Amino acid sequence: MIRAYSKSLTPHKSFQFYNKILQSNDVMSPDNYTFNFLVRTCAQSACEAGPAVHGALIKHGFEYDPHVESGLIFMYAEMSCLSSCHRVFESVQKPDLVCQTTMVSACAKCGDIGFARNLFDSMPQRDFVSWNAMIAGYAQRGQSREALNLFKLMQMDGVKVNEVSMISVVTACTHLGALDQGKWAHAYIEKNKIQMTVNLGTALVDMYFKCGNVDRALKVFWEMNEKNVYTWSTAIGGLAMNGYGQKCLELFSFMKHEGIAPNEITFISVLKGCSVVGFVDEGRSHFDSMKRDHGIEPRLEHYGCMVDLYGRAGRLEEALNFINTMPLKPHAGAWGALLNACRMYKNMELGEFASRKLIEVEGKNHGAYVSLSNIYADTGNWDRVSNVRQSMKAEGISKLPGCxxxxxxxxxxxxxxxxxxxxxxxxxxxxxxxxxxxxxxxxxxxxxxxxxxxxxxxxxxxxxxxxxxxxxxxxxxxxxxxxxxxxxxxxxxxxxxxxxxxxxxxxxxxxxxxxxxxxxxxxxxxxxxxxxxxx
DNA sequence: ATAGGGTTAG
Structure with a gap:
């Protein structure tokens, strides 16, 4: 029964049921499987009952086994509690392959990629899951080149490669913008007949868009026989990002026509598409339809897109008015969009106001200063430019190095x-x-x-x-x-x-x-x- | 037959 609850993703319910079992004497105590299910369910749903289950496990003196321990490590990793992961891992007398692999993944997820790699290197045995965990760890931390290097080693070791490995490889290529390597990965997938899952296909579409190859992105997209809302949103966003606003909106209509329900992320891509081609009225009508037709409450990000839409079209007054009348407290994105519009249209006064607001909500940040100084430079106010530079120096704010x-x-x-x-x-x-x-x-x-x-x-x-x-x-x-x-x-x-x-x-x-x-x-x-x- | 790897879109 607990497992039934766990599978239907209701950790609170399964936890309540588990408490009932403990209280009634005539029922069997939960076994390790049940504990494991509970812990993992808590992890999946970010449920704070996880540590309580761990406590009960200790209290009832159950014999530990590596599967339960790896479940606990997984749970603490999901809670970003690295020290607890270490504590559990150290308590294991003979960590097996599964337990070590879980620990590699947990450390990578919590940011200690160095420990993860040391552990990985010291493992007496590794299988394809261990390799995938390590490669994904690098890919997730943005260490894309390391991810690709490790994938090469994996192949040299003759380890079986599957679609999970390829998702990490393709994601690494996406972050690097490495089109050639991305194409190579695509060819590798086809040559080795690796299963083209929705996730992998979507990752490929995203890779081609983010490497600027729109044709190939669309080709892969249309060839996919199963698409979900992620796939559609990726394509819609990819077209917007590459400046194809008209096509982006056409694809959005087609998606709705196919009966796929858009979600809040889809609308961000749609609004961006309207923005790059200056379709203010169309953008406005999509924004209005979000709640009315799809029951999606616009979030701060959507408001930010609307400010950008008005601002980019040169309608600075309307952009400001939109900020002033929005029901949520304007965030950095909204003020940043306005500031960027002021830079484009060289509006110094409004730009100064926007940058003050931006610093107000976001704190001292190089972005606000750099944009403001660019407005001053564009309008020839050199003394103000140097003022901004000096105050940046005084506040100890440095520009991000360009790369x-x-x-x-x-x-x-x-x-x-x-x-x-x-x-x-x-x-x-x-x-x-x-x-x-x-x-x-x-x-x-x-x-x-x-x-x-x-x-x-x-x-x-x-x-x-x-x-x-x-x-x-x-x-x-x-x-x-x-x-x-x-x-x-x-x-x-x-x-x-x-x-x-x-x-x-x-x-x-x-x-x-x-x-x-x-x-x-x-x-x-x-x-x-x-x-x-x-x- | 369970229990280690991925979640891609802003």
């Missing part, structure tokens, strides 16, 4: 802004000299507005190559075969100058450049960008 990642011949290269440690840095510098010459011949004048902010005056000339995406472009121009597009993944938003330069390079060098920045994609071709200079 661009690019794949060449299946190898992933990282470039950090202002960092000369790349092995080919000398060639990059020479190449950049050549690029600047040709840019100047084509009439390029450095728009140093957003660059000036983070460099010293005397470095101005040199500084233009310091942004990580420029280093990546220079490297890509000489290391990638002609005709191959340069694909870059950046951790921050692309700056105005890099955007300008990329447009010109795409024309002068006849090279397509695709940049995925923090916010969206930029497809540069023939001197133009798919974002139409709005981002």
């Amino acid at each position: 661009s990642v690019m794949e060449v011949n299946g190898e992933v290269h990282e470039f950090f802004s202002g960092d000369k440690s790349h092995p080919s840095y000398d060639v990059i510098e020479t190449m950049w000299g050549e690029i600047s010459k040709r840019l100047k011949l084509a009439g390029y004048v450095a728009s140093t507005n957003s660059v000036l902010f983070d460099i010293e005056e005397e470095e101005k000339e040199d500084a233009l190559c310091k942004h990580s995406e420029k280093m990546a472009i220079a490297f890509g121009l000489f290391s990638l075969k002609e005709g191959l597009p340069i694909r870059i993944v950046k951790n921050l938003r692309i700056c105005w100058d890099c955007h300008d330069v990329s447009k010109m390079i795409s024309k002068i060098f006849e090279r397509e450049i695709i940049v995925r920045d923090r916010n969206r994609f930029h497809h540069f071709k023939d001197g133009e960008c798919s974002c139409k200079d709005f981002w």
Whole structure:
């Protein structure tokens, strides 16, 4: 009965029932299986009864077995209670394969990837589940390159690879923006006849979108014979992210036509789709339909999207009005969207107000300062720019270092802004000299507005190559075969100058450049960008 | 036949 309750995901009920068993004397005591079910059910539903079950287990003096212990470790990991995981693990006299694998997974989940790896390396035996746990641990912590390296080792060891392994591999490629490796993973899946589950298919669709290959993403999407709301939302969001607002909305209609119920995440993607193409009224009507037609209460994120929708279309007053009349307390996302719109439309006064509000709700944060200083720079208020810089220095707020990642011949290269440690840095510098010459011949004048902010005056000339995406472009121009597009993944938003330069390079060098920045994609071709200079 | 690996979308 407890197991029946556990399976129907009602931990409180199964816990109550368990208490009843303990109180009545004429019923058998729960056995290890039952305890295990209880603990795992508590873990799954983030139920605080888990530790109580553990306490009862100790009190009744049940004999421990590795399965119950791994259940306990799993439960504490779900509660992010690493010290309890360690306590349980240390109490095990002879941890078996299952118990050790659980511990690897638990430590990775709670952030101690180093311990997880040491344990993994010290295991006398490992099977494919242990490998999957370790690889997924890296993928979840964003250590994508480590995940891919470990996958290589897994293959060298001749361990069986299944669809769970491939989900981690594809996810790692997604985060790196590594299209070649992603394609390789896709081919590997097909060649080895790995089962194409909904999860794996959705991960592939997401990977192709986030690597900027819309055609392949859609191809995989349409070929999937089973799709769920995650799959649809991934595709709708992927189209929006790549600037295909119209297609994104068409897909949304089609999804509803197919009888798939959209959820709150689907609507975030839909609103973003409206935003990138400036369909304010259509966005508004989708927003209104959320509650009316689908019973979905808009959350802060949806309100943030609406502010962005109005702001991006230049309707700053309406954006502000929307914030002022929203029923929830405006969060950083809402003020940030307004601030970004003020930057796009060079509205200094409203921008100052928005950045004050942003700091009010989010605390001292580099984002608010950087955007504000960019507005000042764009409107020529240099003394204010330096004021912001000084107060940042005084408050001890540093800019996040820019980082661009690019794949060449299946190898992933990282470039950090202002960092000369790349092995080919000398060639990059020479190449950049050549690029600047040709840019100047084509009439390029450095728009140093957003660059000036983070460099010293005397470095101005040199500084233009310091942004990580420029280093990546220079490297890509000489290391990638002609005709191959340069694909870059950046951790921050692309700056105005890099955007300008990329447009010109795409024309002068006849090279397509695709940049995925923090916010969206930029497809540069023939001197133009798919974002139409709005981002 | 149970009990270790994944949850992809903002």
